[in-house]
Amino acid sequence: MTKKKYDQCLEVSQDNTKYLELSIKRSKGLLPHMEVAKAFSKLLKNDIKKNTVMLDVGCLSGHFLKTFREKNNRDFFYQGLDPFSLHINAAKNVWKHDKKSNFKVGWAQKIPFNKKKFDVAICSNVFTHIPNILNPIKELIRVTKKKIIIRTPIHNRSYRIQMVFNNKWWKYTSVKPENEFDKKGNPRSFEYYDVHSKDYFSSVIKKYHKRAKISFVKDVFFSKKMINNPKERKNIPTKVINNMQVTDLMIVPNYFVIIKL
Ligand SMILES: C[S@@+](CC[C@H](N)C(=O)[O-])C[C@H]1O[C@@H](n2cnc3c(N)ncnc32)[C@H](O)[C@@H]1O
Numbered sequence: 001m002t003k004k005k006y007d008q009c010l011e012v013s014q015d016n017t018k019y020l021e022l023s024i025k026r027s028k029g030l031l032p033h034m035e036v037a038k039a040f041s042k043l044l045k046n047d048i049k050k051n052t053v054m055l056d057v058g059c060l061s062g063h064f065l066k067t068f069r070e071k072n073n074r075d076f077f078y079q080g081l082d083p084f085s086l087h088i089n090a091a092k093n094v095w096k097h098d099k100k101s102n103f104k105v106g107w108a109q110k111i112p113f114n115k116k117k118f119d120v121a122i123c124s125n126v127f128t129h130i131p132n133i134l135n136p137i138k139e140l141i142r143v144t145k146k147k148i149i150i151r152t153p154i155h156n157r158s159y160r161i162q163m164v165f166n167n168k169w170w171k172y173t174s175v176k177p178e179n180e181f182d183k184k185g186n187p188r189s190f191e192y193y194d195v196h197s198k199d200y201f202s203s204v205i206k207k208y209h210k211r212a213k214i215s216f217v218k219d220v221f222f223s224k225k226m227i228n229n230p231k232e233r234k235n236i237p238t239k240v241i242n243n244m245q246v247t248d249l250m251i252v253p254n255y256f257v258i259i260k261l
Contacts, residue, residue: 002175002189005083006109007131011165011172012191013084019060020090026063027094036124036151036254037067039221043256044072047120047147052076055118055143057108057136058126062091065101075100079118083107108136116145127152128252129192131160133201138208140259147260153195154216154255161250163236165189193250205259212259219245219254 003010013019025031048054050073056064059080068078080103082088091103106112108126121144123136130136140148164187166177173189181187198216205212224240238247245252 002173006107008129009165009173009189009191011189012129013087015086015172017086020087023060023063023087024090024094027061027066027091029066033067033070034063035222036219037064038071039219039256040064040122040124040149040151041067041071042221043149043217043258044068044120044122044147048072048076050075052119053079053117055079055081055111055113055121057081057111057121057123057140059091059103060087061094062101062103064122064124065095065098069098077101079104079113081106081108081111108139110135111139111143113143115142118144119146120144121148122150123148124151127196128194131192131194133196133204134207137204141205141208141212141261144261147258149259150257151219151254152257153193153253154198154201154257155195155253156197156199157195158197158200159195161193161195162187162190163193163248165191193247193252195253201257205257209259209261212261214260215258217256217258219256 022031026034048068054076056078059082062080065078078101080091083105085105088103088105095101104112108123108130121140123140127133127136127150164180165173166175166180167173168177175189179188202214205214236248238245245254
């Protein structure tokens with residue numbers, strides 16, 4: 001049986017040491033900064049100050065912190081959040097000497113912090129994997145004072161996309177190829193790769209914060225050379241084709257959704 005929480009399959013990340021290893025290497029400076037982390041660093045240039053308190057939802061081992069400490073402010077406070085203790089334990093180990101960071105297990109759907117605890121909250125490459133974004137948006141708005149930046153695929157239409165796993169190519173599932181879909185035709189072990197329409201995404205933000213100022217900034221920050229870097233073998237690598245980021249056979253139209261509260 002595939003275990004799920006909030007309709008997300010746990011076997012995507014729960015034991016995914018390969019993806020975590022890349023993040024640890026980045027956190028330790030053994031691999032280059034991620035292109036997206038550099039983009040966040042630029043977008044937050046004026047927001048990360050000495051006394052800033054930041055939340056990073058879906059933090060893996062805290063590789064964004066490495067980028068911010070080097071390119072932004074050395075002293076701001078960083079709180080990492082991730083549902084998987086595999087990730088959080090690794091983060092705690094990597095950052096054990098960093099006095100101004102903390103890591104906690106928790107889900108975007110139910111953020112384990114009090115209201116308005118953070119000046120800034122970021123969430124990168126997570127919303128696409130969450131089938132119901134209502135609570136994550138509500139929760140981010142609840143815990144943040146000033147600004148939220150979410151990086152996720154946005155288009156003028158929404159798409160519900162599921163990548164379906166089997167144990168021939170995905171070692172973290174026990175589902176055999178012949179059992180990929182159940183009797184009703186639903187996938188057993190999967191990860192969402194949803195694309196949200198600008199209109200829907202904005203409407204959800206407005207539902208929870210009428211006066212929020214929203215801007216959609218297309219991710220054109222990446223360098224093709226770095227994304228195609230063969231040294232960084234991911235389970236499912238992203239390539240740049242015709243200036244578009246492509247994961248396996250999916251075009252990923254990434255945007256930064258900037259929400260000023
Ligand atoms: C694709 S990685 C992105 C890591 C990093 N933010 C980045 O952009 O490189 C997705 C991360 O989000 C975490 N995650 C998955 N579902 C989540 C949820 N519902 N709430 C918070 N984090 C989640 C995963 O454990 C994983 O660490």
